[in-house]
Amino acid sequence: MARFCSDEGKMIIKKFIKKLSFLNFSKYERKRSIPLLNPSKDEIERLTLKEVDSLASEKKYKKALKLIATSIASGAKTNKILLKKAFLLSQIGQYSEAHEIWEKLSNLTNKPKIAALAKKSLETSKHLQTNHINSVKLLIDTLHAIAHKYQQKLNHLPTSKDEYSGENIIPAIRREAEIARAYELPKLSSDIIEQTLQAGLESPLLINDKALTMSMLGQHKKALEILTSLEQEIKNPSIKNTIKESITNLEKSASHHQTKRSIYLIKQSKVLAISSEIEANCIPDEFNANSELEVKSLIFGVAINCIKTNPKACLRIVNSILDYFPDDGASMQLKGEALAELKRDKEAINIWAKLANSEHEETADKARQSISQLLAQKALLISAEKSPQEALSIFIDEHLKINLVPTFNELITPILNQTEPDNETLFDPELEQHQLQLQFNTIVIQRLEAQLINQSNSKNRSPAQNPAAISKTASKAG
Incomplete structure (x- = not known):
């Protein structure tokens, strides 16, 4: 193996190996007196790359680059070390320097493997650089939009x-x-x-x-x-x-x-109201004599007033309240309503599902009603294209998915009537409501029984998988 001939070169290499030894051995081993031989370039390269790879695996790219610089300064400026340097430079975004190194290495006619690897790395890095720049450009536009x-x-x-x-x-x-x-x-x-x-x-x-x-x-x-x-x-x-x-x-x-959270809330709500082009005169300019509860109530009023005309603005304002009062039940309920207005039904249901387990019974009950109302609207749309049995199955299953007991909602009355077209119309509204409730309860029981059978006998096709499992004589069974 090739050796460094000059005494000065030997001294430089010894110092470098000493540094590498310090990095690679335990404290006990460092204290021992180890005689240093004149190392070869290959050995320096091996030790350097081993330590650099270890640092790179921990994303300590700058520290790895310092080690590379020490190696090069000590005379071990090998092609493999330069390849690694280019890689490290690319990882910290210094693409120009990295590409310059790869460009030179790719032109080595006497080292075809190194040249091929450098060329491939250069091409890949250029793609990465382009993607990175495009990503940052998109980020810049997004940040300006957020600030606006x-x-x-x-x-x-x-x-x-x-x-x-x-x-x-x-x-x-x-x-x-x-x-x-x-x-x-x-x-x-x-x-x-x-x-x-x-x-x-x-x-x-x-x-x-x-x-x-x-x-x-x-x-x-x-x-x-x-x-x-x-x-x-x-x-x-x-x-x-x-x-x-x-x-x-x-x-x-x-x-x-x-x-100061009320002050933060006031400032945030004010600017969001202005950017959303809604009236915000009732939001105080300063905290002053208003209590925290009063501030929150005033801002809540601004949000609820625009839920129909500008649900997006409503969502922004109510989110502001939740930024500082994350457990505010009324604001969470209103957020769900704003999401529903924006046709973001899944998000709305997720919000209400959390409230449905609230210890505050009034809050929980309102959330459950909101879920039922939204799912009933969905069932009506489904019944226009599919059978009433399928629509009811989905209505029930959606409740069960979020661990809610399916409850009768007046909106599904037309669907229930389709499942029992031969039923006589009752002229007493109270009796008719009672009959519909019985009919719905029976369907729920059938659905749950079908699911239970399916769970106990998964090999066979269960009634739960078949919309026809909902009997057309459900009310009679009830």
């Missing part, structure tokens, strides 16, 4: 996606989130950060900022848990100190944010 909703401008970001050329925008995004918090719009800060994280941009400092925002939104305990966990994971001294400062600030400011 809050009547704000993001002056530190490119004004449009066309102005973005591939630079790291995380510092600018962090600055915009910080400004939003300073303006006492923590939900805007939260939306900016969450959207950025969902777009795939990663940074421990973004997580730090997310925790600061969560604390302002009243999620103090969870915010501290995130920061404490993050502080233990991070090794970078500067970032670690930033996180420690955030933990200290959070511990001091918990009660402060709690007392």
Whole structure:
């Protein structure tokens, strides 16, 4: 194997191997006096790449690059090490430098395998770069749209996606989130950060900022848990100190944010009402003499007043209340109603299903009625295209899916009448209602019995799988 000949070269390599030895051996082994032989380039390359791969697997790309730089400075500037350097540069977004290295390596005529690998890596990286840039451009437009909703401008970001050329925008995004918090719009800060994280941009400092925002939104305990966990994971001294400062600030400011949540709610609701083009005169400009309950009630009134004319605005306003009072039952109920108006039925049912288990019986009962009403409307639409038996089966099954007892709803009366066309019409409304209730109860019992049979004998086709399982003489059986 080739050796370095000069004494100076030997000294450099010995120093480098000593560094590698420090990284690869235990404390006990480091203390032992190990005589160093003159290492070959191959050995330096092997040790370097082994440690670099270990760091890269933990996404410690910058630390791995420092090790590569040490290796190259020590004279081990091999093609494999350069390939790895290009990869690491691409992982931290330094595409130009990475592509330059791959470009040179792809032109090596005497190293066809290295050249082929470099060429393939270059092509893949260019695709990744394009996708990354397009993703960030989309993010920029999305963030501006979010800010517009809050009547704000993001002056530190490119004004449009066309102005973005591939630079790291995380510092600018962090600055915009910080400004939003300073303006006492923590939900805007939260939306900016969450959207950025969902777009795939990663940074421990973004997580730090997310925790600061969560604390302002009243999620103090969870915010501290995130920061404490993050502080233990991070090794970078500067970032670690930033996180420690955030933990200290959070511990001091918990009660402060709690007392200011009505102010945050007022500001947020006001700007969202303006951007939604609805009247918001009854929302106070400041907290002043209004109690927390009064503020919440006034804003709730704004939301409920526009549910029919502007359900999207209603949803925005009621979500603002829930940002600071997440357990407010009336607001959750109204949110479900707004979602239903927007034809987002599944989301509405999910909201109401949570309320249906509320300890507050009035809240739970209203949620159950809302679910039944929505499912009855759906059953009516189905009955127009399918048999009444199928429509009723779906109506019942949808209740059971969310662990609710199916209840009779007046909207399904026409469907029930279709299943019993020969029934005599009762002129007493109370008796007719009683008969419909009996008919529905019988159908529910049949459906449950069919499901029980199906569960006990899964090999055979069960009545639960057959819409015809609902008897046409259900009311007589009742």
